[in-house]
Amino acid sequence: MKVLIVDDEPLQRSILRQFLEEKGFQAVEAEDGRKAIYLFKKEFIPVVLLDHRMPDMNGDDVLEELMKINPMVKVIMITAYGAVDTAVRVMKLGACDFLEKPVDLELLLEKVDAAVSRIETEEDLKEVSKEIEDSQIPLTFIGSSHAMKEAVSTARRVAATPWPVLIYGETGTGKELMARLVHELSPRKDYQFVEVNCAAIPENLFESELFGHKKGAFTGAARDKKGLFEFAQRGTIFLDEIGELPEHLQAKLLRVLQEKKMTPLGVVQPITVDVRVVAATNRDLKALIEQGLFRQDLYFRLNVFEIHLPPLRERKEDIPELVELFLGKYSTKPVRISSEAMDRLLKYNWPGNVRELEHIIQRLVTLCRGNVIRASDIPGDFQSSDELGQDLESRLRQVEREEILKALRAKGWVQTRAAELLGISERVLRYKMKKYGINRERSV
Ligand SMILES: Nc1ncnc2c1ncn2[C@@H]1O[C@H](COP(=O)(O)OP(=O)(O)OP(=O)(O)O)[C@@H](O)[C@H]1O
Ligand SMILES: [Mg+2]
Structure with a gap:
């Protein structure tokens, strides 16, 4: 693969050139912006190392020119040490990455490799994208709404890549199903899809569950145990509820993702890990980062691609099709739903999203005596919830729940202080915490 080195200092150019050639790249040099553009017009050079400060043309302008000629180009901008503004600006202009001076060669290699793999995937993607868009989905995944079509289309495209995916969505929006879809559409589909619920594994067992252990590694380790990462080799690991992972475990997970190696407890030799990571959360990770509850470096590792699953109330056009699906899934005889009943379902707010819809259909099918579900069959709480007032109430x-959480976090979970801030008594605060299921967050 060819790399174009653009720098006005001959020594710098030759250091970079030598290094890249040693690593198997073909290097081409240009001593200024004009020369770079000239060479680039003659032939497409996929990766460009561009010194930002050069006498003839400003790095921003060279970058823009190159992008105009071929937007596929991956430009790694070399900026002055600490020039954060420049770095931010060139990233916005379309640079693929940046490096500070003095250039750390190992880091340079990492970034060039990343750029190359992005090009390769983009090329692959171009070829297969048509095919991908048309191919059958291997799971029943319903979504005629625009938002869901977009989510599925993203899933198809990212599935072909080896990169991590982070799925956001409220409870019951289909995060797990989406994770499975990414796996099934990926070249890893013939290997395992392993699910890990980060909120459910006891903290002290986390490492041995994920990475495994050797017999006798600790008291109670009666035999060797394979970790979940090992089960997922060449497949996909689904880290559900990633926002609930305590901080010291976040560090351990990060290390595995960075080094692509793990060491089971009691083992000396690390094992190479070849696993695609899909994580999911219903929490705002950026807010957790701000509160110091989630590591930013882990976030960047996980969040190469984001898929957002919108709540059901924002895509009510999907409801009829989902109802059909669940009727088919749970009824043993043909059952139909009356239009008044469907109307009620369409008006409801669905705080529990698709899962809640699935449960209500299951209940209706089980209780239905004839072969039509009528509006009057729908339980009371759903009946009243189609009013606007209910919507507002929920x-x-x-909002109340959020405010309480905010106050508690702001006051370090000291209830007296949080109650004071909210202008309610401590007793009322405790009552409301119970009502909304608010518990002191771990790792605070
Ligand atoms: N688009 C969809 N098409 C068909 N079924 C769906 C869809 N979305 C969700 N479901 C079904 O709804 C149920 C809940 O979905 P899932 O478990 O994936 O949600 P989740 O976002 O992981 O929820 P939680 O946050 O509570 O873990 C599952 O039975 C799933 O099969
Ligand atoms: Mg789930």
Whole structure:
């Protein structure tokens, strides 16, 4: 693969050139912006190392020119040490990455490799994208709404890549199903899809569950145990509820993702890990980062691609099709739903999203005596919830819950202080915490 080195200092150019050639790249040099553009017009050079400060043309302008000629180009901008503004600006202009001076060669290699693999995948993607868009989905994944079509289309495209995916969505929006879809659409589909619920594994067992252990590694380790990462080799690991992972375990996970190696407890030789990571959360990880509850470096590792699953109330056009699916799944005889009943379902707010819809259909099918589900069969709480007032009420509840959480976090979970801040008594605060299921977050 060819790399173009653009720098006005001959010594710098020759150091970079020598290094890259040693690593098997073909290097081409240009001493200024004009020369770089000239060479680039003659032939497409996929990766460009561009010194930002050069006498003839500003790095921003060279970058823009190159992007105009071929937007596929991956430009790694070399900026002055600590020039954060420049770095941010060139990234916005379309640079693929940046490096500070003095250039750390190992880091340079990492970034060039990353650029190359992005080009390769983009090329692959171009070829297969048509095929991908048309191919059958291997799971029943319903979504005629625009938002869901977009989510599925993203899933198809990212599935072909080896990169991590982070799925966001409220409870019951289909995060797990989406993770499975990414796996099934990926070249890893013939290997395991291993699910890990980060909130459910006891902290002290986390490492041995994920990375495994050797017999006798600790008291109670009666035999060798394979870790979940090992089960997922060449397949996909699904890290559900990643936002709940305590901080010291985040560090351990990060290390595995960075080094692509893990060491089971009691083992000396690390094992190479070849696993695609899909993580999911219903929490705002950026907010958790701000509160110091989630590591930013881990976030960047996991969040190469984001898929957002919108709540059901924002894509009600999907409801009829989902209802059909669940009727088929749970009824043993043909059952139909009356239009009034469907109307009620369409008006409801669905705080529990698709899972809640699935449960109600299951219940209706089980209780249905004839072969039509009528509006009057729908339980009372759903009946009343189609009024606008209910919608508002549930929204108010959400707001109240958020405010309480905010106050508790702000006051370091000291309830007296949080209550003071909210202007309510401590007793009322405790009652509301119980009502909304708010518990002191771990790792605080
Ligand atoms: N688009 C969809 N098409 C068909 N079924 C769906 C869809 N979305 C969700 N479901 C079904 O709804 C149920 C809940 O989905 P899932 O478990 O994936 O949600 P989740 O976002 O992981 O929820 P939680 O946050 O509570 O873990 C599952 O039975 C799933 O099969
Ligand atoms: Mg789930």
